[in-house]
Amino acid sequence: MSGNGYVIDNWGLLVALLMVAVAALVSELMCISIGKTLMWSAIRALVQLCVMGVIIGYVIRSNNPWLVFGVIAVMLVAAVQITLSRAKGIPKGLAGPVLLSLVITMLLMISLVTELVVRPHPWYAPQLVVPLTGMLLGNTVSALAVGLSRFYESMNERRDEVDTLLALGATPWEAARPSIVSSIRLGLLPTTASLASCGIVTIPGMMAGQVIAGGDPLNAAKYQFVVLAAIAALTLVADALIMTMTYRTCFTDKDQYKPPEDR
Structure with a gap:
């Protein structure tokens, strides 16, 4: 000990x-x-x-901010590769949108948590920012992979319905919206389940780790809630952002449904 x-x-x-x-x-x-x-x-x-x-x-x-940013950059690149390798049935060329969605949402969440919630000194405190980035990315990568897989699977299943909606004058967004909603909901399921069960059924990893390491249990619980709240917000925003950037890959320039083999 x-x-x-x-x-x-x-x-x-x-x-x-x-x-x-x-x-x-x-x-x-x-x-x-x-x-x-x-x-x-x-x-x-x-x-x-x-x-x-x-x-x-x-x-x-x-305690060098550039080293902190360097580690985060490597983690982001690895997260993109893992997301694309886990997602099934997706077209090529999604590395850019996935990276952009992760960068935007990660910067937003990290800024909010560090500047408005924890308020560390210095603001780039490595012992907070690096582990927090890892926890947020780990959950977001899984949600994005599941969401992307579900979206393209749903669009393939709804091919006739999508063609009918387009023929009746619906926009590509309106035709793809049921698949987008379905994919976001599926990606959020693990996060909502964690929020509902933590503290009653489970003691999440971050809280358990701090308690085992000798930290104050109540303070550990507060940190865990902040992380879970950030994960929930990050997952939803990242899923919505990636869907907004990629749904057009299922349609041609003339707003016609594009089959999987042509994407």
């Missing part, structure tokens, strides 16, 4: 990795065929988290 928090040594990490190994072995014995993927993902997560811990530690000690 260090101060009021508990330190995890190398043996603790090894035990945690062994738990995953046992789960992977059970998977292979049951012929589920995800054991290797599970084990590799766990090892990769351990390496990535430790590397990020070292980087964040260096950034905090240096």
